[in-house]
Amino acid sequence: MKAGLRDWLTTEAPGSRRQAMAGRLYGAGLALLGNPLAVLGGLIVLLLVLVAAFAPWLAPESPVGQDLGRRLLPPSAEHWMGTDELGRDILSRVIWGARITLMIVALVAVIAAPVGLIVGAVSGYFGGWIDRVLMGLTDVFLSMPKLILALAFAAALGPGIENAVIAIAITTWPAYARIARAETLTIRNAEFIAATRLLGASHLRIIGLHILPLCTSSMIIRVTLDMAGIILTAAGLGFLGLGAQPPLPEWGAMISRGRAFILDQWWVATMPGFAIIVVSLGFCFLGDGLRDALDPKGRK
């Protein structure tokens, strides 16, 4: 049975569209699983998702319940990560914070990646003045320091997690547009695009069905690698007081609060910092692994 499924997936002569697609995914999946770091990254990201999904059951205490009688307790069997200045259990807050972190990266990716992809592909495909206008716009956004721009947007829109997401998305899409444009430039003069035009295909069809699918794998890789940066920017905004507002257990905001006690009560700032590092690393490893697995030229 197991061997039968593998034969079905790896056959040289698939019998249907679905089988051909499944076979390709299987090949990429195998390449990904053969890379230990990618597996580690994938497990960390999976853990983040599970922790976020099951936060109410996993967290031993409420993330916002205060108990001033047990302020700033060091890590112990009772409070694995210690408690903060208001007596809240840091482990519980880190667990609930996973939800916020996941929401931020997911929203930014969902907003910024498609915008960048479409702007870049349209710009690269048509060239000429369309390219100049779109790339000019992209350059304007690209020329401003990311955190400062996000800071300005968050300040203008008002502090809060939704505005932080919008601000980060606005600063991330230009990089994706650049990548998509570069990728499109290498493909647009390819003979398979010319052949499709000769069949009478519209520009919309060529961009949507022929160019975008070739850009998406590099985009997925880039977005995954950028997740770490997005988390750090969100944490930075939280740290500066423009992201998540108290009492939301956002990791950056937690570090910001812990800064006041960093010399005597190191765990208050360290534990959420540790969570940020682990998750960022996880996304980096996964992104590297995806790059090796998805690159059609690199596969043997």
Place this chain on the structure above:
Amino acid sequence: MTALRLTDLSVSYGTTRVVRGVSLEVAAGASVALVGESGSGKSTVLKAITGLAPDWTGEIEVLGKPRGHRPDRAVARECQMVFQDPYGSLHPRRTVDAVLTEALAIHGMTDDGHVAETLAQVGLDARFRFRYPHQLSGGQRQRVAIARALILRPKVLLLDEPTSALDVSVQAEILNLLKTLRAEYGLTYLLVTHDLPVVGFLCERLAVMRGGEIVEIAPTKALRDGSFTHPYSRHLYAESSSDIGGAP
């Protein structure tokens, strides 16, 4: 009836003029070759006919109708092209099936067995239908490219060095396929090549190009008896006559 008529065709890329005042007629069902060294503008003539090199002056008629400067759907059903490099002319992420059904979808047609039939015509059996290009050999890829050009049932096929990227043994297979297809479906060929034996095998007439102009139009038998009149054609003939031995 003429399948293709070029009258005083000049093509430019930006400010450089690549083809100057080319006039050529190809009768329906005929097979004509454009030969010349690389850079003589022979591929550019094909690109102008297909609409991929839109910057041209003069007149181009396909099956009696003048054509515009851009690729369009009506011309697509009458005139298709096979590219030189089968490794570059197939989308790396699309199966053979996707490539062929797309052509039908663009023209609002449903499959109705067309895909299977066209694959059979080019000598590919059903096993190949759902493969990706990287699962095919060079010759098989070129067969897929020919199938893509044929699936809309065009009358005119433009061939841009269709065998020069292939191994010698595979070249012969593809040339035989092209010859059979032409006989079977009454196709008109305009073939671009620098390979004179290919011309002898596949065409009745050849036009010799040099520096963007046609210097001589001669019947293919000139390749056997050397009855060229223009000095450049003679030079080309003399250079390659050592390896002309009939069919490749």
